[in-house]
Amino acid sequence: MAELNTDDGGGGKKKHGKRRAKKSSTRIDMTPMVDLGFLLLTFFILTTTFNKPQAMEISMPVKDDNLKLEDANKVPAEHTFNMLLTKNNVVYWYFGMADPNLGALPALNKTSYSKDGLRKVLITENNKRHNLYAQIEAWKKEVEEGKLNKDEYKTKVKEYREKFKISTLVVLIKPDKDAKYKNIVDALDEMAICNVGTYALLESTPVEDQMIANANTYVK
């Protein structure tokens, strides 16, 4: 390819004739290089993963064996929303407590994880109490429009939640043994979407398991 022109060494300013002879092009055929370039390009495009996985953070209560039952259950029954997650992507929900000693067991309502299922129920129930959902949504909108900054928004929501703590919805998510991991993530997701401030991930009680079994037979 590249040739050294040693002719000039003599200093002789020989004529054009010599230069003309060297006119053979110095250009190289770039096509294989392009091929190589695109081959590598394809390889890197295919091996790159763009979408990083997301994560939802969940904080579980500290396990304390000394915690007594009377310390728990301080939430008024009419605000306690129990969600029983079970097989076939079905959710049953009821208010209050399922304890045979406290009288008749509450009736189960059946719903799904869709937009018109669980979310509708949660938003309706939320709205029946303090209009937490609507207010928080309004603030969210203000943040988007730039009227409110993120920190202000957070403090506002926090104060608001504190203020109405006892009269807002408390959701207990209770998957049974047939529930899938997806169901739990979906349920937790609904908590975020519906602005439910207080929720907990618990295990279903034997009474509730029985209720689910009954419901699977009777509720259509």
Added chain:
Amino acid sequence: MPKNSPSIDMTPMVDLAFLLVTFFMLISQFRAEEAAVIDMPSSVSDLKIPDKDLMMVLVDKEDKVYFNITGQETRTKVLEKMGEKYSIVFNDKQKKEFSNMASFGVPMKSLSAYLNANSTERKKMQEKSEGIPTDTTGVCELCDWVYNGRILAPRFRVAIKGDQTTSYPKIRRVMDILQDKKINRFNLITNMEVGPGE
């Protein structure tokens, strides 16, 4: 030969190609192949999971449990600790192999053989294996992995990566193990979902 040669100057094209190659080389990161195939559920959460300083428990659709922790040094140390506990001596080659691996899901007794095997054999072993034992009554190897990971890397974020169809009791068991080790705050790894729609 016609006077106007049909060949075009390829130089700008080469420039472009190599520019893009450089770009993709710089942004892509290679990671070791995961032992588990996991189809994660999606959520609206937009919290990004970091690539480093992470301890992860994976549960696949057959409820097999896998473990992963980032950082070569940490991995080697964790393996040494586990070796001490289960009286298994790992040689340097195995330690190196382990530090370069991603997640794994074999019990301690077959870990040594797993580390010696090549990648095809490993896949087979992984398929046959029951995953890391999480028994409540018998041996809970996952408890020890999590414990040692926690001791050696206390600042690491803890995450659970489960498959959509993983059964709840298994996830609960993993959560309980984490809680027993005083890890009350952890992440559930999910895929991104577009908007709060269905």
